[in-house]
Amino acid sequence: MKLSLLAALAMGLVAAPAFAADSVGAGILKSQCISCHAIVKPDNASLDRLWERKGPDLYYAGSKFNRPWLEKWLQNPVRIRPAGEFYTKHIKGSDKEDVVDESTLTPHVKLSKADAEAVADALMALTGPADLVTKGAFKGDKVSMSMGAMFFNKLRGCAACHQAKPGTGGSSGPELYTAGERLQPDYIYSYIKNPQAVDPHIWMPTLNLAEPDLQRLTGYILQLSASEGK
């Protein structure tokens, strides 16, 4: 009796991941998402592969995103990177600065509420390699927004590529006024610390920032979401 109970439990444990992989969300991922996004870690981490991919990798989505944001965004996708991904394929020259070539950008697939919930569940199950994001790295301290802005804009130059307010700042990186809503704090910290470790060859520099800088910038970006992203 005991043995059969154990066997049943063991089978249940073994069967559980298979069930998750066969879920509605996983099915949508496989049918609609993988043509643009990697949901398993690619063997090829070359710069050429970065050029070939059509959208950001999602194999570590569960360590990156906040689930409520995913669910909301999948139903009403808005552009996160002003020049798309990858920016260099979506720009053209003008009389002044280079501008976004809107004709090269296509809207993201829009999901129903039920599908968005299912896909959000499936994405949150994709946690990626254990060492990708340092759990507990962000200490959660409040940051002075004026001090944070000074580091973000002037002292560390983040605003060159990122927008902390809609319409102001650079366009080659994702906007950061909704990043706190979108991203997990430890992911923001880990990404700023070493972008290439998360996303090989990505066009964000690794600045060798000291720990106080990493804490300050992570806190600033999280608080931006509350002030600018609404």
Add this chain to the structure above:
Amino acid sequence: MKMNFGPRMPAFLQAGLLVATCFVSGGPASADEPYTQRALRNYNTYCVQCHGINRNGRGINSRDMSVQPRDHSDAKGMGDIPNEEIFHVIKDGGLAVNKSVLMPAWGNVMNDEEIKELVAYLRFVCNCGSGK
């Protein structure tokens, strides 16, 4: 110099993009193109965001920047900078040579060999000599 340079850009940029899809890396293509395909690919990945697809400092990020990125097509401006300094700026960032923080250090993204290749590519873009 600049007038002659402008029309060359789109052609070699396009050719570079085509060729770069076939090359993993490689040596200088010819005397007319004394740079590696890897340097072209790295420039189009990392530098274009600020220095622009026409290499004139008018990249997509430049609009709101307090200090404008260097115009790499400016033979005079680029010709005054020695190769060692260009290498240093790319590897260690603008602050390392008392220039703007908005030029980040790329030494963690590209190795010394790649940065040397970029310096050679920049000499081709500015059409301004060896920098020695």
